[in-house]
Amino acid sequence: MSAGHSHDHGHAHDDHAHGHHELGFIRKWIFSTDHKVIGMQYTVTALVFLFFGFTLMMIMRWQLANPGHVIPFVGSMLSKQLYAGYMNLATEGVLLPEGYNALGAMHGTIMVFLGIVPLAVGGFGNFVMPLQIGAPDMAFPKLNMMSYWVFLPGGLIMLASFFMPGGAAQSGWTSYAPLSVINPGQTAWLVGMIFLITSSLLGSINFIVTIIHMRAPGLTMFRLPFFVWAQFVTAFLLLLAFPPLEAAGVMQLMDRLAGTSFFMPSGLWVSGKAAEWVGGGSPLLWQHLFWFLAHPEVYVLILPAMGIVAEVIANNTRKPLWGYRSMVYAAAFLGFMSFIVWAHHMFMTGMSTKISTFFQTTTMIISIPSVIILTALVISLWGGSIRFNTPMLFAIAFLPMFAIGGLTGLPLGLTSSDIHLHDTYYVIGHFHYVVAPGTIFGMFAGIYYWYPKATGRMMNETLGKLHFWPTFICMNCIFFPMLIQGMMGLSRRTYDPNIYQAGLASLKLHKMISWSAWIMAIAQLPFIFNFFVSMFAGKKVTENPWDSTTLEWAAPSPPPHGNFLTEPKAHRDPYVYSPPGRKDDFLPQHVVLEV
Amino acid sequence: MSNHSSTAAKDTHAGHHDAHSPEEIQKHVRTYLVVFVALGALTAITVGVSYLDLPPVKAILVAVFVASIKASLVALYFMHLISEKKVIYVMLGIAGMFFVVLMALPVVTETEVRSWLRALLMKYVP
Amino acid sequence: MDVAIPCQVKPHPVTGIANGKLAIWLFLASEVMLFGALFSSYILLRTNAETWPRGHDILSVPLATLNTAVLITSSVTMVMAWAQLMMGNFSKGRKYLAVTLSLACVFLVVKFFEYKDKFHHYQVWFNTPTMVAGHEVTTITGHIEEKTDDFIKFLPDPPKGHKAEAGHHEPIKIETSQIKRLSNYGPWHSNFFAVYFTMTGLHGLHVIGGIIVIGYLLGPGAKLWHRDRQFYINRIENTGLYWHFVDLVWIFLFPCLYLI
Structure with missing residues (x-):
């Protein structure tokens, strides 16, 4: 809210280009209220977190491929006892089971809550959405800034937990009680989560108000780009699904700090002793509340990626999206259904067959809107003169990857097959296909696509392709074997696969997966290089390098504070590509046709 | 401003x-x-x-x-x-739907709760 | 902020409200889900429990009734503040706002004494059934008068319904070896108190939040009235919406925790 500033700041938009030079470095880049800067802050922070989460996984992969061997490079570092009572992850260079658990829990938490969501919503949503709706900024710029500055401490607390007494959380990203209440390290996780939830709450309110109130004249809801719709549904999911987890987090914190027994059952024994808790609580209550958030969270992860892919596909096939309206309805229906499927994560908790039948049915129903969106995107490719640039490669790769991820989910949603597959590597393979080659490919497509808008320079195409192909191959070499391992019966949280016969048989696959993971790490180097060097050395672009139609391309690249030089107006649907009878093969939303 | x-x-x-x-x-x-x-x-x-x-x-x-x-x-x-304005009713309607699901959470999924409800119904519904 | 944000004060031509009001309602929707999850957990824990105390017996209904009255009154004064400002009476509006603020503080003070009472109220569970005041019991409640390593001097509560002759009971001495468990009425005592402290605590935090915002609008934030009257009234209205919601949550907490 701008009440604090009485000085009039040039409403004639021409002033914008040179009207803001008085902002110092700190106001412009650190405590900025500009949605684009906040979006970039989110993007860079989230990419760093993603890389960190990936590093944790690479250490775990060493243990899985070479159980009990000294970890190269970082083994001695992880074995150092920093202070008395410090939980080091390894001894004599070999990863400890507790260390493995901590790495696993933090990998999941960091990837989901500190990596993908901030990147997809905080990064892309913040940067692109106001531009696409033709708004000068978000509805509450200060709230937007606060959302980032609440997110960052939450993330730092999570990271710092590795160095706190008791170490990081060790109970999986799902933090199932009673284990999570007993294990050390969980308190920092819970405090961090409360920060993150607060941040996404502030963000989602801001998003919804911005989309409802700040669309450019003429930009009706059904003229919105699909990406904006995806962000709109996502914001509702964040708004309504996160508070129950916040409540559950508070209750778990009470269990840990105030000795309450919300999630602690009666008669609990811990390490051969009767537990101190009075009992009478319900461990299942945690699972219900957790999945009440975490299932909608899955759609928080995937919807923005679908939105990005839709933008990139429409642009690079040079034809309108096929079935735009059905995609919008499907996204809304997806959001609605995502609230009534959560218990399919809990078929094995002894729930009654009637209830599991209900959740099995809703789970099958929710696959329909996902398939509608995917089908619409695939049909959109039909008959297009496709430009195979880097963003398009990632966007096209998203389609089969997400399809594999989605289809492998069906056996998990059916109670009878879930009995065999529950908590095996199959589950890991399934959701990683959705999130890693699925969502992350969407994110990469978005970065390559909007990079020129953010910096005014293109990323290098050759390096982009050098990034895409090995990543694409490695992703499949990592996650496809996991599906096989899971069907062999390998339990997902095993520290040492050798202890089972099934594990022994899957060791070769583990070696293949681990090597692919390390090669994929190397394949990210061209991207990192490209990302930083292109800021100074990339080819300079004008406002619309991709010949695109949506409103963000009407603003200069990079857009100034306040975004547009003249207030944009939308005159038509978002994807008018190859309209008949015109010389150009695209007709932007803001262009006025002379009759 | x-x-x-x-x-x-x-x-x-x-x-x-x-x-x-x-x-x-x-x-x-x-x-x-x-x-x-x-x-x-x-x-x-x-x-x-x-x-x-x-x-x-x-x-x-x-x-x-x-x-x-x-x-x-x-x-x-x-x-x-x-x-109130329509937009607020719509927002609250959406929230209300999910609120109902949330309140059904203990009722639909806990076996004990269901038997308790059944006992209650047997007692009070002729 | 240097960028002019549309609909900050003026209602949006289609929705008919300004940004702030839409945002506060969305925030309240999320709050409904937050407290909804807690109520839902409460129902689940209570229906699963073998025994569940009646709040009436172990909490102070008179104090809670007083607090209910305080909070309802503060809601009325809040909406009156808005009405006065709408009619252009700045000073009257401020007075109502000040009353709201003080009632919010009164609520917290009463709550503080309620909490304090709980932390000084103890329950003892015996290892074996023990004779207390002519009855064989496994557990008694009351206050600790003296505590050493070997024994506690314990003043039992008068039996229910005999509050009139409260002066008659005497402190008893309980050996430490007789005690299976000793706990005050803190959140660790039982799931009832876990629910009680978590829900009222979270509600209390919301009251504190309200005090901060109302305090700001009464103090430094009031300057806005002279610069942009409508903007100030909007803020009062939105704060009011939040404050009524805090009242509304208490309206459910009060019977659920104290009366049934």
Whole structure:
């Protein structure tokens, strides 16, 4: 809210280009209220977190491929006892089971809550959405800034937990009680989560108000780009699904700090002793509340990626999206259904067959809107003169990857097959296909696509392709074997696969997966290089390098504070590509046709 | 900014003059006082009933019923939900749907809860 | 902020409300889900429990009734503040706002004494059934008068319904070896108190939040009235919506925790 500033700041938009030079470095880049800067802050922070989460996984992969061997490079570092009572992850260079658990829990938490969501919503949503709706900024710029500055401490607390007494959380990203209440390290996780939830709450309110109130004249809801719709549904999911987890987090914190027994059952024994808790609580209550958030969270992860892919596909096939309206309805229906499927994560908790039948049915129903969106995107490719640039490669790769991820989910949603597959590597393979080659490919497509808008320079195409192909191959070499391992019966949280016969048989696959993971790490180097060097050395672009139609391309690249030089107006649907009878093969939303 | 806001404020004032004239607000104030008295009376009733030591199910039904009336009064009159804009109803409708699911959470998924409900039904439904 | 944000003060031409009001309602929707999850957990824990105390017996209904009255009154004064400002009476509006603020503080003070009472109220569970005041019991409640390593001097509560002759009971001495468990009525005592402290605590935090915002609007934030009257009234209205919601949550907490 701008009440604090009485000085009039040039409403004639021409002033914008040179009207803001008085902002110092700190106001412009650190405590900025500009949605684009906040979006970039989110993007860079989230990419760093993603890389960190990936590093944790690479250490775990060493243990899985070479159980009990000294970890190269970082083994001695992880074995150092920093202070008395410090939980080091390894001894004599070999990863400890507790260390493995901590790495696993933090990998999941960091990837989901500190990596993908901030990147997809905080990064892309913040940067692109106001531009696409033709708004000068978000509805509450200060709230937007606060959302980032609440997110960052939450993330730092999570990271710092590795160095706190008791170490990081060790109970999986799902933090199932009673284990999570007993294990050390969980308190920092819970405090961090409360920060993150607060941040996404502030963000989602801001998003919804911005989309409802700040669309450019003429930009009706059904003229919105699909990406904006995806962000709109996502914001509702964040708004309504996160508070129950916040409540559950508070209750778990009470269990840990105030000795309450919300999630602690009666008669609990811990390490051969009767537990101190009075009992009478319900461990299942945690699972219900957790999945009440975490299932909608899955759609928080995937919807923005679908939105990005839709933008990139429409642009690079040079034809309108096929079935735009059905995609919008499907996204809304997806959001609605995502609230009534959560218990399919809990078929094995002894729930009654009637209830599991209900959740099995809703789970099958929710696959329909996902398939509608995917089908619409695939049909959109039909008959297009496709430009195979880097963003398009990632966007096209998203389609089969997400399809594999989605289809492998069906056996998990059916109670009878879930009995065999529950908590095996199959589950890991399934959701990683959705999130890693699925969502992350969407994110990469978005970065390559909007990079020129953010910096005014293109990323290098050759390096982009050098990034895409090995990543694409490695992703499949990592996650496809996991599906096989899971069907062999390998339990997902095993520290040492050798202890089972099934594990022994899957060791070769583990070696293949681990090597692919390390090669994929190397394949990210061209991207990192490209990302930083292109800021100074990339080819300079004008406002619309991709010949695109949506409103963000009407603003200069990079857009100034306040975004547009003249207030944009939308005159038509978002994807008018190859309209008949015109010389150009695209007709932007803001262009006025002379009759 | 200031120029912009003050013109905006004037516009709003002009646009809303009919609905928010001083006479209209005076009427509102009278409503608030009536609601205040009603809330006080309902509080007295619910506290009074709690001293009657009714059987648990009846006590719960009465207490929740009275609380719902009180909450509705606050929401309708103090929070002006009785004459709100459509967009707010839509938002609250969406939230309401998910709220119902959330409240069904213990009821649909805990075996003990279901047997408890069944026992309750057997007892009170002929 | 240097960028002019549309609909900050003026209602949006289509929705008919300004940004702030839409945002506060969205925030309240999320709050409904937050407290909804807690109520839902409460129902689940209570229906699963073998025994569940009646709040009436172990909490102070008179104090809670007083607090209910305080909070309802503060809701009325809040909406009156808005009405006065709408009629252009700045000073009257401020007075109502000040009353709201003080009632919010009164609520917290009463709550503080309620909490304090709980932390000084103890329950003792015996290892074996023990004779206390002519009855064989496994557990008694009351206050600790003296505590050493070997024994506690314990003043039992008068039996229910005998509050009139409260002066007659005497402190008893309980050996430490007799005690299976000793706990005050803190959140660790039982799931009832876990629910009680978590829900009222979270509600209390919301009251504190309200005090901060109302305090700001009464103090430094009031300057806005002279610069942009409508903007100030909007803020009062939105704060009011939040404050009524805090009241509304209490309206459900009060019977659920204290009366049934």
